[in-house]
Amino acid sequence: MEPAGTFERGLAVLRVLAADPGRRMRATDLVRATGLARSTVDRVVATLATLGHLRVEDRDVLLAGPLMALGEAYLSCGGLVETFGPHADALAEALDETVSLAVPDGDGVRLVGLFARRRTMSIAFRVGDLLAADRGAAGPALFDAPAPWAEDDQQMEPGLIAVAMPVRDGDGKAVCAISVVSHTSRHTLAGLRAHALPRLRDTVAAMETTLTGLTAPTTLTTTPATPATPATPAASAPAAPLASTADTVAASEAASVADSFRATKEELGAAYLQSLARGLAVLVALGSARGGLTLAGAARVTGLPRATVRRAVISLERLGYAAAEGTRFVLLPRVLELGYAHLSARSLGEIVHPHLADLVARVQESASVATLSGDDVVYVARVPTRSIMSVDITVGTRFPAYATSMGRVLLAGLPDERPAAIGPKPLTAHTLTTPGELAAAVRRARADGYALVDQELEEGVRSIAAPVRDRGGRVVAAVNVAAHAGRVTADELVRDVLPVLTETAARMTADLAHIRRPLP
Structure with a gap:
Protein backbone atom coordinates (compact mmCIF):
# COMPACT_ATOMS: atom_id res chain seq x y z
CA MET A 1 0.00 0.00 0.00
CA TYR A 74 6.75 11.41 21.81
CA LEU A 75 7.75 12.34 25.37
CA SER A 76 4.69 10.57 26.78
CA CYS A 77 5.15 7.49 24.59
CA GLY A 78 8.72 6.90 25.78
CA GLY A 79 8.13 8.07 29.34
CA LEU A 80 11.80 8.89 29.82
CA VAL A 81 11.30 12.33 31.38
CA GLU A 82 8.60 11.05 33.74
CA THR A 83 10.79 8.11 34.71
CA PHE A 84 14.13 9.87 35.10
CA GLY A 85 13.10 13.52 35.54
CA PRO A 86 12.83 13.44 39.35
CA HIS A 87 16.33 11.96 39.61
CA ALA A 88 17.78 14.55 37.23
CA ASP A 89 16.02 17.42 39.00
CA ALA A 90 17.32 16.25 42.38
CA LEU A 91 20.84 16.06 40.96
CA ALA A 92 20.58 19.61 39.58
CA GLU A 93 19.39 20.82 42.98
CA ALA A 94 22.13 19.01 44.87
CA LEU A 95 24.93 20.23 42.58
CA ASP A 96 23.43 23.64 41.81
CA GLU A 97 24.26 23.00 38.16
CA THR A 98 22.21 22.47 35.00
CA VAL A 99 21.44 18.83 34.20
CA SER A 100 20.23 17.49 30.87
CA LEU A 101 18.91 14.21 29.48
CA ALA A 102 19.66 13.17 25.88
CA VAL A 103 18.87 10.15 23.71
CA PRO A 104 20.38 8.84 20.47
CA ASP A 105 18.74 10.14 17.31
CA GLY A 106 20.36 8.81 14.17
CA ASP A 107 24.00 9.86 14.27
CA GLY A 108 23.30 12.68 16.74
CA VAL A 109 21.83 13.12 20.21
CA ARG A 110 18.47 14.73 20.93
CA LEU A 111 17.94 16.72 24.13
CA VAL A 112 14.76 15.48 25.83
CA GLY A 113 15.03 16.90 29.34
CA LEU A 114 16.56 20.05 30.82
CA PHE A 115 16.76 20.96 34.50
CA ALA A 116 18.37 24.39 34.49
CA ARG A 117 19.64 26.66 37.23
CA ARG A 118 18.77 30.33 36.80
CA ARG A 119 21.86 32.46 36.44
CA THR A 120 23.06 35.53 34.58
CA MET A 121 25.27 33.23 32.50
CA SER A 122 22.55 30.89 31.24
CA ILE A 123 22.83 27.79 29.05
CA ALA A 124 20.67 28.11 25.96
CA PHE A 125 19.97 24.44 25.26
CA ARG A 126 16.34 23.60 24.50
CA VAL A 127 14.38 20.38 24.79
CA GLY A 128 14.19 19.04 21.25
CA ASP A 129 17.57 20.37 20.08
CA LEU A 130 19.68 17.96 18.01
CA LEU A 131 23.35 18.01 19.02
CA ALA A 132 26.32 16.56 17.18
CA ALA A 133 27.46 13.27 18.74
CA ASP A 134 31.15 14.16 18.38
CA ARG A 135 30.84 17.41 20.32
CA GLY A 136 29.84 17.67 23.94
CA ALA A 137 29.71 14.93 26.55
CA ALA A 138 26.35 13.25 25.81
CA GLY A 139 27.40 11.80 22.44
CA PRO A 140 30.49 9.93 23.68
CA ALA A 141 28.53 8.77 26.75
CA LEU A 142 25.91 7.20 24.47
CA PHE A 143 28.07 5.87 21.62
CA ASP A 144 31.42 5.01 23.28
CA ALA A 145 30.42 1.80 25.07
CA PRO A 146 33.64 1.14 27.05
CA ALA A 147 33.80 4.63 28.60
CA PRO A 148 32.29 4.83 32.12
CA TRP A 149 31.76 8.56 31.64
CA ALA A 150 32.51 11.31 29.12
CA GLU A 151 33.65 14.91 29.33
CA ASP A 152 33.33 18.05 27.25
CA ASP A 153 36.13 20.57 27.65
CA GLN A 154 34.69 23.49 25.66
CA GLN A 155 34.21 21.49 22.45
CA MET A 156 30.55 22.45 22.21
CA GLU A 157 31.26 26.12 22.89
CA PRO A 158 34.09 28.14 24.49
CA GLY A 159 33.55 28.28 28.24
CA LEU A 160 31.08 25.37 28.32
CA ILE A 161 32.12 22.22 30.16
CA ALA A 162 30.21 19.04 30.98
CA VAL A 163 30.46 15.58 32.49
CA ALA A 164 28.06 12.84 31.32
CA MET A 165 27.26 9.20 32.00
CA PRO A 166 25.07 6.68 30.15
CA VAL A 167 22.00 5.12 31.75
CA ARG A 168 21.77 1.48 30.68
CA ASP A 169 18.93 -1.03 30.64
CA GLY A 170 19.17 -4.66 31.77
CA ASP A 171 20.78 -5.64 28.47
CA GLY A 172 23.51 -3.03 28.84
CA LYS A 173 22.06 -0.76 26.15
CA ALA A 174 22.47 2.98 26.74
CA VAL A 175 18.94 4.38 26.71
CA CYS A 176 19.94 7.94 27.56
CA ALA A 177 22.78 10.09 28.78
CA ILE A 178 22.62 12.39 31.79
CA SER A 179 24.96 15.38 31.70
CA VAL A 180 26.01 17.94 34.28
CA VAL A 181 26.71 21.18 32.42
CA SER A 182 28.58 24.19 33.76
CA HIS A 183 30.83 27.08 32.74
CA THR A 184 34.52 27.78 33.20
CA SER A 185 33.58 30.85 35.24
CA ARG A 186 32.37 28.38 37.90
CA HIS A 187 34.63 25.32 37.51
CA THR A 188 37.61 23.92 35.72
CA LEU A 189 36.85 20.63 34.03
CA ALA A 190 38.77 18.79 36.77
CA GLY A 191 36.85 20.75 39.37
CA LEU A 192 33.49 19.92 37.76
CA ARG A 193 34.48 16.25 37.59
CA ALA A 194 35.35 16.20 41.30
CA HIS A 195 32.20 18.15 42.17
CA ALA A 196 29.71 16.22 40.05
CA LEU A 197 30.94 12.70 39.34
CA PRO A 198 30.25 11.06 42.74
CA ARG A 199 26.63 12.26 42.83
CA LEU A 200 26.27 11.59 39.11
CA ARG A 201 27.26 7.94 39.65
CA ASP A 202 24.71 7.60 42.45
CA THR A 203 22.01 9.18 40.30
CA VAL A 204 22.70 6.85 37.37
CA ALA A 205 22.57 3.85 39.70
CA ALA A 206 19.19 5.03 41.02
CA MET A 207 17.92 5.57 37.46
CA GLU A 208 18.98 2.09 36.39
CA THR A 209 17.29 0.61 39.46
CA THR A 210 14.12 2.51 38.58
CA LEU A 211 14.33 1.27 34.99
CA THR A 212 14.74 -2.33 36.13
CA GLY A 213 11.68 -2.00 38.34
CA LEU A 214 9.37 -0.80 35.59
CA THR A 215 6.64 -3.26 34.65
CA ALA A 216 4.86 -1.16 31.99
CA PRO A 217 6.03 -1.34 28.36
CA THR A 218 9.00 0.98 27.95
CA THR A 219 10.59 2.50 24.85
CA LEU A 220 13.08 4.93 26.23
CA THR A 221 13.28 6.40 22.78
CA THR A 222 16.38 5.47 20.89
CA SER A 344 8.95 24.99 24.37
CA ALA A 345 11.57 27.71 24.92
CA ARG A 346 9.21 30.66 24.52
CA SER A 347 8.76 33.08 27.40
CA LEU A 348 5.39 33.45 29.07
CA GLY A 349 4.87 36.73 27.23
CA GLU A 350 5.62 35.13 23.87
CA ILE A 351 3.22 32.26 24.58
CA VAL A 352 0.25 34.44 25.51
CA HIS A 353 0.73 37.31 23.06
CA PRO A 354 -1.06 35.80 20.02
CA HIS A 355 -4.05 34.94 22.18
CA LEU A 356 -3.99 38.42 23.68
CA ALA A 357 -4.01 40.03 20.23
CA ASP A 358 -6.99 37.88 19.23
CA LEU A 359 -8.82 38.88 22.42
CA VAL A 360 -8.33 42.59 21.69
CA ALA A 361 -9.54 42.13 18.11
CA ARG A 362 -12.72 40.51 19.39
CA VAL A 363 -13.64 42.84 22.27
CA GLN A 364 -12.08 46.07 20.94
CA GLU A 365 -10.60 46.93 24.34
CA SER A 366 -7.04 46.76 25.67
CA ALA A 367 -5.90 43.50 27.27
CA SER A 368 -2.92 42.41 29.37
CA VAL A 369 -1.31 39.46 31.10
CA ALA A 370 0.47 39.80 34.44
CA THR A 371 2.18 37.67 37.06
CA LEU A 372 2.55 38.17 40.80
CA SER A 373 5.78 39.60 42.22
CA GLY A 374 5.63 40.12 45.95
CA ASP A 375 2.50 42.19 46.59
CA ASP A 376 2.47 43.63 43.05
CA VAL A 377 1.34 42.48 39.64
CA VAL A 378 3.94 42.79 36.88
CA TYR A 379 2.79 43.09 33.27
CA VAL A 380 4.43 40.51 30.99
CA ALA A 381 2.34 41.11 27.86
CA ARG A 382 -0.02 43.82 26.69
CA VAL A 383 -1.96 44.66 23.53
CA PRO A 384 -3.57 48.11 23.59
CA THR A 385 -6.52 49.15 21.51
CA ARG A 386 -6.49 52.38 19.56
CA SER A 387 -8.52 55.01 21.32
CA ILE A 388 -8.32 58.71 22.07
CA MET A 389 -8.43 57.85 25.78
CA SER A 390 -6.11 54.99 26.72
CA VAL A 391 -4.29 53.70 29.78
CA ASP A 392 -0.51 54.15 29.53
CA ILE A 393 0.79 50.72 30.58
CA THR A 394 3.84 48.88 29.21
CA VAL A 395 5.43 45.49 29.81
CA GLY A 396 7.20 45.65 33.18
CA THR A 397 4.69 48.05 34.75
CA ARG A 398 3.89 47.19 38.38
CA PHE A 399 0.67 47.90 40.30
CA PRO A 400 -0.50 46.89 43.78
CA ALA A 401 -2.17 43.49 43.46
CA TYR A 402 -4.96 44.30 45.90
CA ALA A 403 -6.40 47.07 43.68
CA THR A 404 -6.32 45.21 40.35
CA SER A 405 -8.50 42.50 38.84
CA MET A 406 -5.45 40.47 37.81
CA GLY A 407 -3.99 40.78 41.29
CA ARG A 408 -7.12 39.42 42.92
CA VAL A 409 -7.23 36.47 40.52
CA LEU A 410 -3.58 35.73 41.28
CA LEU A 411 -4.09 36.07 45.04
CA ALA A 412 -7.09 33.75 44.76
CA GLY A 413 -4.71 31.03 43.61
CA LEU A 414 -2.76 31.28 46.89
CA PRO A 415 -3.59 30.31 50.48
CA ASP A 416 -5.79 32.77 52.38
CA GLU A 417 -2.82 33.84 54.53
CA ARG A 418 -1.28 35.69 51.59
CA PRO A 419 -3.98 38.33 50.95
CA ALA A 420 -4.55 38.59 54.70
CA ALA A 421 -0.97 39.83 55.08
CA ILE A 422 -1.53 42.75 52.68
CA GLY A 423 -2.43 46.16 54.07
CA PRO A 424 -4.47 47.89 51.32
CA LYS A 425 -4.27 51.65 50.99
CA PRO A 426 -6.77 53.98 49.29
CA LEU A 427 -5.81 54.79 45.71
CA THR A 428 -9.22 56.16 44.70
CA ALA A 429 -12.52 56.72 46.46
CA HIS A 430 -13.54 53.19 45.38
CA THR A 431 -10.52 51.20 46.66
CA LEU A 432 -11.16 48.46 49.20
CA THR A 433 -9.07 49.50 52.18
CA THR A 434 -9.52 46.88 54.90
CA PRO A 435 -7.99 43.40 55.06
CA GLY A 436 -11.45 41.95 55.58
CA GLU A 437 -12.84 43.54 52.42
CA LEU A 438 -9.83 42.39 50.41
CA ALA A 439 -10.07 38.83 51.78
CA ALA A 440 -13.75 38.70 50.84
CA ALA A 441 -13.02 39.98 47.32
CA VAL A 442 -10.29 37.36 46.85
CA ARG A 443 -12.58 34.57 48.07
CA ARG A 444 -15.25 35.78 45.64
CA ALA A 445 -12.74 35.73 42.78
CA ARG A 446 -11.77 32.17 43.71
CA ALA A 447 -15.41 31.06 43.76
CA ASP A 448 -16.45 32.91 40.59
CA GLY A 449 -13.37 32.11 38.52
CA TYR A 450 -12.86 35.78 37.67
CA ALA A 451 -12.46 39.20 39.33
CA LEU A 452 -13.93 42.57 38.41
CA VAL A 453 -12.43 45.79 39.75
CA ASP A 454 -14.37 49.01 39.27
CA GLN A 455 -12.22 52.15 39.45
CA GLU A 456 -10.20 50.98 42.47
CA LEU A 457 -6.79 51.46 40.86
CA GLU A 458 -7.63 54.62 38.93
CA GLU A 459 -10.76 56.67 38.47
CA GLY A 460 -12.50 55.85 35.22
CA VAL A 461 -10.88 52.44 34.66
CA ARG A 462 -12.81 49.18 34.95
CA SER A 463 -11.19 45.79 34.41
CA ILE A 464 -12.10 42.13 34.51
CA ALA A 465 -9.59 39.26 34.80
CA ALA A 466 -9.45 35.46 34.62
CA PRO A 467 -6.74 33.01 35.76
CA VAL A 468 -4.18 31.29 33.53
CA ARG A 469 -2.82 27.97 34.81
CA ASP A 470 0.26 25.83 34.16
CA ARG A 471 0.30 22.09 33.39
CA GLY A 472 -0.09 21.29 37.09
CA GLY A 473 -3.17 23.49 37.49
CA ARG A 474 -1.34 26.23 39.39
CA VAL A 475 -2.41 29.83 38.70
CA VAL A 476 0.72 31.39 37.20
CA ALA A 477 -0.72 34.43 35.43
CA ALA A 478 -3.89 36.41 34.88
CA VAL A 479 -5.36 37.93 31.74
CA ASN A 480 -7.58 41.00 31.85
CA VAL A 481 -9.54 43.41 29.71
CA ALA A 482 -9.51 47.04 30.82
CA ALA A 483 -11.88 49.74 29.58
CA HIS A 484 -12.85 53.31 30.34
CA ALA A 485 -15.85 53.49 32.64
CA GLY A 486 -17.52 55.90 30.23
CA ARG A 487 -17.54 53.26 27.46
CA VAL A 488 -18.41 50.05 29.28
CA THR A 489 -20.46 49.34 32.40
CA ALA A 490 -19.52 46.64 34.90
CA ASP A 491 -22.55 44.57 33.82
CA GLU A 492 -21.45 44.80 30.18
CA LEU A 493 -17.98 43.56 31.09
CA VAL A 494 -19.50 40.48 32.70
CA ARG A 495 -22.10 39.90 29.99
CA ASP A 496 -20.12 40.66 26.83
CA VAL A 497 -16.42 40.42 27.68
CA LEU A 498 -16.19 37.68 30.30
CA PRO A 499 -17.14 34.77 27.96
CA VAL A 500 -14.45 35.79 25.45
CA LEU A 501 -11.97 36.43 28.26
CA THR A 502 -12.44 32.99 29.84
CA GLU A 503 -12.15 31.34 26.42
CA THR A 504 -8.85 33.17 25.87
CA ALA A 505 -7.59 32.15 29.32
CA ALA A 506 -8.45 28.54 28.49
CA ARG A 507 -6.43 28.70 25.25
CA MET A 508 -3.46 30.19 27.11
CA THR A 509 -3.75 27.45 29.74
CA ALA A 510 -3.85 24.81 26.98
CA ASP A 511 -0.59 26.17 25.55
CA LEU A 512 1.07 26.27 28.97
CA ALA A 513 0.07 22.63 29.54
CA HIS A 514 2.86 21.68 27.10
CA ILE A 515 5.53 23.67 28.98
CA ARG A 516 7.47 21.34 31.28
CA ARG A 517 9.88 23.88 32.75
CA PRO A 518 8.88 25.91 35.84
CA LEU A 519 7.01 29.11 35.03
CA PRO A 520 7.16 32.27 37.17
Missing part, protein backbone atom coordinates in the same frame (compact mmCIF):
# COMPACT_ATOMS: atom_id res chain seq x y z
CA GLU A 2 1.37 3.45 -0.90
CA PRO A 3 2.32 5.85 1.93
CA ALA A 4 -0.05 8.71 2.73
CA GLY A 5 1.55 11.34 0.49
CA THR A 6 -0.57 14.25 1.69
CA PHE A 7 0.44 13.53 5.28
CA GLU A 8 4.12 13.49 4.32
CA ARG A 9 3.78 16.77 2.44
CA GLY A 10 2.23 18.36 5.52
CA LEU A 11 5.11 17.17 7.66
CA ALA A 12 7.55 18.59 5.08
CA VAL A 13 6.00 22.04 5.51
CA LEU A 14 6.28 21.74 9.30
CA ARG A 15 9.95 20.73 9.04
CA VAL A 16 10.78 23.77 6.92
CA LEU A 17 9.06 26.13 9.34
CA ALA A 18 10.65 24.47 12.38
CA ALA A 19 14.15 24.50 10.86
CA ASP A 20 14.29 28.32 11.01
CA PRO A 21 11.46 29.53 13.27
CA GLY A 22 13.01 32.96 13.68
CA ARG A 23 12.55 33.70 10.00
CA ARG A 24 9.13 34.95 8.96
CA MET A 25 8.09 32.79 6.02
CA ARG A 26 5.23 33.18 3.58
CA ALA A 27 3.59 30.63 1.32
CA THR A 28 5.93 31.51 -1.53
CA ASP A 29 8.94 30.75 0.70
CA LEU A 30 7.45 27.38 1.59
CA VAL A 31 6.90 26.59 -2.08
CA ARG A 32 10.60 27.24 -2.81
CA ALA A 33 11.81 25.33 0.25
CA THR A 34 9.63 22.23 -0.20
CA GLY A 35 9.26 22.07 -3.97
CA LEU A 36 5.52 21.64 -3.53
CA ALA A 37 2.93 23.33 -5.70
CA ARG A 38 1.52 26.60 -4.41
CA SER A 39 -1.99 25.13 -4.26
CA THR A 40 -0.69 22.25 -2.13
CA VAL A 41 1.13 24.57 0.24
CA ASP A 42 -1.95 26.74 0.61
CA ARG A 43 -4.11 23.74 1.50
CA VAL A 44 -1.51 22.38 3.92
CA VAL A 45 -1.23 25.74 5.68
CA ALA A 46 -5.02 26.13 5.80
CA THR A 47 -5.41 22.66 7.31
CA LEU A 48 -2.65 23.14 9.90
CA ALA A 49 -4.05 26.56 10.82
CA THR A 50 -7.50 25.01 11.29
CA LEU A 51 -5.93 22.44 13.62
CA GLY A 52 -4.20 25.26 15.53
CA HIS A 53 -0.69 24.06 14.70
CA LEU A 54 0.08 27.15 12.60
CA ARG A 55 -1.16 30.73 12.57
CA VAL A 56 -1.08 33.20 9.73
CA GLU A 57 -0.16 36.76 10.65
CA ASP A 58 0.01 39.36 7.89
CA ARG A 59 0.57 36.52 5.39
CA ASP A 60 3.47 35.18 7.48
CA VAL A 61 3.12 31.53 8.45
CA LEU A 62 4.16 30.89 12.06
CA LEU A 63 4.33 27.90 14.37
CA ALA A 64 1.61 27.89 17.03
CA GLY A 65 1.48 26.43 20.54
CA PRO A 66 -0.85 23.45 19.88
CA LEU A 67 1.84 22.02 17.57
CA MET A 68 3.66 21.04 20.77
CA ALA A 69 1.17 18.19 21.12
CA LEU A 70 3.29 16.25 18.62
CA GLY A 71 6.43 16.51 20.73
CA GLU A 72 4.46 15.84 23.88
CA ALA A 73 3.18 12.64 22.28
CA THR A 223 16.98 5.20 17.18
CA PRO A 224 19.68 3.28 15.32
CA ALA A 225 22.78 5.22 14.32
CA THR A 226 22.23 4.08 10.73
CA PRO A 227 18.61 4.49 9.64
CA ALA A 228 17.07 1.09 9.08
CA THR A 229 14.50 0.12 6.49
CA PRO A 230 11.16 0.73 8.17
CA ALA A 231 9.14 -2.32 8.97
CA THR A 232 5.78 -2.70 7.32
CA PRO A 233 2.99 -2.58 9.92
CA ALA A 234 1.52 -6.02 10.36
CA ALA A 235 -2.14 -5.36 9.76
CA SER A 236 -3.02 -8.92 10.69
CA ALA A 237 -1.03 -9.00 13.94
CA PRO A 238 -3.12 -9.57 17.05
CA ALA A 239 -3.70 -6.44 19.08
CA ALA A 240 -1.79 -6.27 22.34
CA PRO A 241 -3.73 -4.99 25.34
CA LEU A 242 -3.78 -1.22 25.55
CA ALA A 243 -1.90 0.51 28.35
CA SER A 244 -3.95 2.13 31.09
CA THR A 245 -4.00 5.58 29.48
CA ALA A 246 -5.50 4.23 26.27
CA ASP A 247 -8.01 2.17 28.23
CA THR A 248 -9.61 5.40 29.40
CA VAL A 249 -10.60 6.36 25.87
CA ALA A 250 -14.27 5.47 25.48
CA ALA A 251 -15.72 4.25 22.20
CA SER A 252 -18.09 7.21 22.14
CA GLU A 253 -15.14 9.61 22.40
CA ALA A 254 -13.38 7.91 19.48
CA ALA A 255 -16.55 8.18 17.43
CA SER A 256 -16.74 11.86 18.31
CA VAL A 257 -13.20 12.37 17.01
CA ALA A 258 -14.08 10.65 13.75
CA ASP A 259 -17.24 12.76 13.44
CA SER A 260 -15.17 15.92 13.93
CA PHE A 261 -12.97 15.00 10.96
CA ARG A 262 -16.03 14.62 8.76
CA ALA A 263 -17.70 17.78 10.04
CA THR A 264 -14.61 19.91 9.48
CA LYS A 265 -14.15 18.51 5.98
CA GLU A 266 -17.77 19.27 5.14
CA GLU A 267 -17.43 22.80 6.51
CA LEU A 268 -14.15 23.74 4.81
CA GLY A 269 -14.37 21.63 1.66
CA ALA A 270 -11.34 21.21 -0.61
CA ALA A 271 -9.15 23.56 1.45
CA TYR A 272 -9.07 21.02 4.27
CA LEU A 273 -6.75 18.03 3.85
CA GLN A 274 -8.46 15.37 5.90
CA SER A 275 -5.67 12.84 5.39
CA LEU A 276 -3.16 15.28 6.93
CA ALA A 277 -5.39 15.86 9.94
CA ARG A 278 -5.91 12.12 10.35
CA GLY A 279 -2.18 11.40 10.09
CA LEU A 280 -1.40 13.89 12.85
CA ALA A 281 -4.17 12.38 14.97
CA VAL A 282 -2.51 8.97 14.60
CA LEU A 283 0.86 10.45 15.60
CA VAL A 284 -0.64 11.94 18.77
CA ALA A 285 -2.54 8.71 19.49
CA LEU A 286 0.69 6.68 19.52
CA GLY A 287 1.76 8.82 22.44
CA SER A 288 -1.41 8.18 24.43
CA ALA A 289 0.03 5.06 26.08
CA ARG A 290 3.48 4.26 27.48
CA GLY A 291 5.18 1.94 25.03
CA GLY A 292 3.01 2.91 22.05
CA LEU A 293 -0.05 1.25 20.54
CA THR A 294 -0.97 -1.49 18.15
CA LEU A 295 -2.72 -0.56 14.93
CA ALA A 296 -5.99 -1.70 16.45
CA GLY A 297 -5.32 0.37 19.55
CA ALA A 298 -4.58 3.49 17.54
CA ALA A 299 -7.73 2.91 15.51
CA ARG A 300 -9.77 2.74 18.71
CA VAL A 301 -8.21 5.91 20.12
CA THR A 302 -8.71 7.95 16.94
CA GLY A 303 -11.95 6.40 15.74
CA LEU A 304 -10.35 5.95 12.32
CA PRO A 305 -10.39 2.84 10.10
CA ARG A 306 -7.47 0.52 10.68
CA ALA A 307 -6.36 0.90 7.04
CA THR A 308 -6.16 4.68 7.51
CA VAL A 309 -4.08 4.23 10.65
CA ARG A 310 -1.80 1.80 8.84
CA ARG A 311 -1.09 4.29 6.02
CA ALA A 312 -0.23 7.00 8.54
CA VAL A 313 2.09 4.68 10.47
CA ILE A 314 3.89 3.69 7.24
CA SER A 315 4.57 7.39 6.62
CA LEU A 316 5.78 7.93 10.18
CA GLU A 317 8.15 4.96 9.91
CA ARG A 318 9.34 6.07 6.49
CA LEU A 319 10.30 9.51 7.87
CA GLY A 320 11.91 8.21 11.05
CA TYR A 321 9.18 9.38 13.40
CA ALA A 322 7.98 5.93 14.50
CA ALA A 323 9.18 2.35 14.71
CA ALA A 324 7.71 -1.08 15.34
CA GLU A 325 8.38 -2.83 18.64
CA GLY A 326 6.69 -6.18 18.35
CA THR A 327 3.05 -5.52 17.50
CA ARG A 328 3.19 -2.00 18.89
CA PHE A 329 4.36 1.19 17.24
CA VAL A 330 6.29 3.80 19.21
CA LEU A 331 7.27 7.37 18.46
CA LEU A 332 10.94 8.28 18.07
CA PRO A 333 12.83 11.38 19.22
CA ARG A 334 12.89 12.83 15.70
CA VAL A 335 9.29 13.93 16.30
CA LEU A 336 10.78 16.74 18.41
CA GLU A 337 12.19 18.37 15.27
CA LEU A 338 8.64 19.46 14.39
CA GLY A 339 8.91 22.77 16.22
CA TYR A 340 9.12 21.55 19.80
CA ALA A 341 12.48 23.16 20.65
CA HIS A 342 11.38 26.61 19.53
CA LEU A 343 7.90 26.47 21.03
